[in-house]
Amino acid sequence: MKTILSLLLAMCTFSSNAQMKTIESGVYKWKDHPVEKNENRESRKILEGTSPHFIYLEIHATTQNKGAKPGPAHANEDIEELIIVKEGKMKVTIEDQSWVLGPQGIVLLMPQQMHSLENIGDGPLTYFVMRYRSKNSMNLEQGQKEGGSLVLNVDSLKYIEKPDGSKGGTAYFDRPTAMCERFEMHITQLNQKGPSHDPHEHEETEIILVISGETEMSIDGKKYEAGEGDFYFARSGEMHGVGNATDNPCSYFAFKWR
Numbered sequence: 001m002k003t004i005l006s007l008l009l010a011m012c013t014f015s016s017n018a019q020m021k022t023i024e025s026g027v028y029k030w031k032d033h034p035v036e037k038n039e040n041r042e043s044r045k046i047l048e049g050t051s052p053h054f055i056y057l058e059i060h061a062t063t064q065n066k067g068a069k070p071g072p073a074h075a076n077e078d079i080e081e082l083i084i085v086k087e088g089k090m091k092v093t094i095e096d097q098s099w100v101l102g103p104q105g106i107v108l109l110m111p112q113q114m115h116s117l118e119n120i121g122d123g124p125l126t127y128f129v130m131r132y133r134s135k136n137s138m139n140l141e142q143g144q145k146e147g148g149s150l151v152l153n154v155d156s157l158k159y160i161e162k163p164d165g166s167k168g169g170t171a172y173f174d175r176p177t178a179m180c181e182r183f184e185m186h187i188t189q190l191n192q193k194g195p196s197h198d199p200h201e202h203e204e205t206e207i208i209l210v211i212s213g214e215t216e217m218s219i220d221g222k223k224y225e226a227g228e229g230d231f232y233f234a235r236s237g238e239m240h241g242v243g244n245a246t247d248n249p250c251s252y253f254a255f256k257w258r
Contacts, residue, residue: 023049023057025219025238030229033061040068051205052236053258056133061086063126070118076111078138080179082130083107084209084253086229089121094149104154104187104211110143110178128209134179143178154187166192185255187211190244199241204256208232208242213250217242
C-alpha cells in the first residue's frame with residue numbers, strides 16, 4: 001500500500017511539473033512584478049516554470065518591514081534555495097547556527113535543513129529567493145561533501161580589479177550542490193561603457209541580476225536593457241553577452257548552473 005501511495009504521489013508531482021511553462025529567455029523587470037501585500041510584508045513573484053536543467057524553478061522577492069515577525073522555521077524536502085539580500089539586515093538561522101547578512105550577502109541552502117529569515121535592521125529587508133528542483137536525482141551526499149549550506153557576506157570576499165581599472169569582480173562560489181553538477185556565482189563591476197566580454201555560449205543556464213547602474217544584454221540575437229533589481233535570463237546554449245550601457249559604473253550578480 002505504501003508503495004502504491006508513493007507511486008501515485010510521484011505521478012501527481014510529474015503531472016504538475018509537466019504542465020508548467022518553460023521559462024523564456026529575456027529580461028524580467030523589477031517594476032513589472034506584481035506586488036502582494038500582507039501585514040508587515042510584501043512579496044513579488046518574478047518567474048516560475050521549467051528550464052533545461054530544472055524540472056521546477058521559481059524566483060520571488062520578499063520585503064519584511066521593520067519589526068516584522070519571521071515566519072516559522074521550516075525545511076524543504078526536495079528543493080534547494082539561493083537567497084540574495086537586496087537591502088537591509090538579515091539574520092539567517094540554519095539548524096542551530098545563525099549569521100547576519102547585509103546587502104549582497106547570500107545563502108546557498110541545502111534541502112532538508114531547518115531555517116528561518118528575520119529582519120533585524122532599522123529599515124526594510126528585501127531579498128530574492130531562487131527555489132529549484134533538478135531534473136536529475138537529488139544528491140544530498142554530494143552537497144554535503146562539497147560543503148553543505150553556504151552563507152557569505154560580500155565584505156568577507158576579495159574584490160579583484162583588472163590592472164587598467166576597466167572592470168573587476170568578486171567570486172562567491174563554484175561547486176557542485178545537491179541539485180547541480182555545477183553552480184557558479186560572482187559579481188562583476190564594469191567601470192566604463194562597453195561589453196564585459198565577447199558574446200559566448202555555454203551549457204549552463206545563466207541569470208544576471210543587476211545590482212547598480214544601467215546594463216544591456218544580447219540573448220539569442222535579441223537586445224535588452226536592465227537596471228537595479230532587474231533580471232536577465234539566458235537559457236543553456238544561447239549566445240549572449242552583457243555590458244555597461246553608460247559611462248557610469250554598473251555591477252551585477254552572475255550565476256549559472258547545470
